[in-house]
Amino acid sequence: MDSIDLEVLHACDQWLRAGWRCEYVTVVRTWGSSPRPEGATMAIRADGVVVGSVSGGCIEDDLIAAVRENGIVRTAPEVITYGISADEAHRFGLPCGGTIQLVVEPLGAHSRMDELLALAQRRVLTRRTLDLTTGAVELAQGQADEQLRMDGQALVTIHGPRLRMLIIGAGQLSQFLAQIAVGLEYQVTVCDPREEYRASWSLPGVEVVHAMPDDLVLEMKLDSRSAVIALTHDPKLDDLALMEALKTDAFYVGAIGSRANNARRRERLREFDLTEDQIAKLHGPIGLYIGSKTPYEIAVSILAELTAVKNGVALPAQMSVEHGKALAA
Template sequence: MDSIDLEVLKHCEQWLAEGRRCELVTVVRTWGSSPRPAGAMLAIRDDGRVVGSVSGGCIEDDLIEHVRTQGITRERPELITYGITADEAHRFGLPCGGTIQLAVEPLSAASMIAELLRRLAARELVARRLDLQSGTVTLGPAGPGMSLQVSSAALTTVHGPRWRLLIIGAGQLTRFLAQIAVGMDYHVTVCDPREEYRSGWQVDGVELVHDMPDDTVIAMRPDARSAVLALTHDPKLDDLALMEALKSDAFYVGAIGSRANNARRRERLRLFDLDDAQLARLHGPVGIYIGSKTPAEIAISILAEMTAAKNGVMLPPEIAVANAKNAAPATDSHSGACGTQ
């Protein structure tokens, strides 16, 4: 799940433990343009303090003003809508006349926030059902592809583990990738058994491990919320890890290198009894073609392709690195000192 929403839930748990009253506000529907998607959450405390976001700020201001002047008085959940009229859309900063519907839920020990957090810590995918008439909450397993559901009777939200990214190789490109991915709310692990590369390598919020990459992939058990990137250029480190990743449920598996190197890599992986469907999952040369010349630009190229895969967006084949370079070999800017793509 989004780490911002995880922070919201953790603050709710803390405030309840302190005996404070608070409400959980969830975006349940949007029409037109909206700053935050359905499922985004905000927590508001009885003194007006907020964590999270449901809009660009104006709706938050209205919620805060309501709490500060009237307190938290709701006893049952309530659906409220902002932006129905053009004047309201302008007042609340909703672009293009957008409309947003929120569920406002007063929290208590019966809201099962602590139990939800416990299940999330165990990397469970959880469906939280809120009865909109009684306020009763139940938790259960969420199925693959399940999303937020709302009716006049109930709101069901889906909460799951954070997206994970395993990067093999602690080089300069990895530093940029890790920094940006952390900002995108990934839990990032960097694996490199080579002491000379690990020495002095550090990015805040990133776990650095020294095990062999294939062992790390096996231990990670990549699921549909996991991505694996191999960036060492060393077949002894990359190939076995890629083999394990391609046999997993990882939503994205990529490897750096030239077109020729990636062709040789695929032939080596075929010797590990990977079938055509598994090999077809390998993104390599990794990234989309944007004329990248520096490690920072290449990191953006890779994360753009990875984000499209995460969001289920089918990119046109002509923007893949290999296809774009075949079409315009004179602009092969990724063949510089980084030896990336």
């Protein structure tokens, strides 16, 4: 499954190749509450077909109605703001006080959408600079810490690799975790050398690999948009993979297990060529303490913690599984 950003780029590229006129819409600024964040995108075709989203639906309806009534008439990018007045906010389904600003860009060969799509598919982090006067586009290597920005002359957006998740172990919990992660737009790979576990997998959009986990970690060349979750409970499979993953820039490396097993795992990792800082990156026992019992609940717990880490949210120690179980003991 493509991320929403890639789906929109795919649509733009396909429509342009087929000779359709179309526009690319980007959320560039929000005030107060808004349905979609800055950087959200949508493509709209000359017949009103859309891919992606910039609001809860009402703003899309307004853009579609304008295209169906007038066609695509813009010849240069335009900045549009919705929700300035209370009446307009109500009309477009924005919360009280919410305002959203969009850049609507008519596309053509000069937009370089085919090049941007190719770079995104190759996992190249790319900076796209749009001249707001002429519509000319420049593409350059992006930086991991860059954010969307706009001034009176240009809009700069960052398009990058999809989030990747490597799950070690093909058990029941892994299936639930992978299912939710796909919905969160991760490219999920499950690794398990044990045939008896792989044979029962049938989840669309998830690659199941027969390999030793540590070899696959090295092969994947994990980056700052990658996460690794070890779920086998088998040190022979988990430990070597964790050792290699902790040396990478992966934003999240975690392993399931009890508090006692987690302590023993850390001691085993100290026998390898890892620094204390690298070992400290390991999340375990993984997840947030929400009283989870079933595999689905545990998967939610794990992904909640992972999402907080990805978004740079510092969680209080009281929310950790280790702290919660210690209090409950």
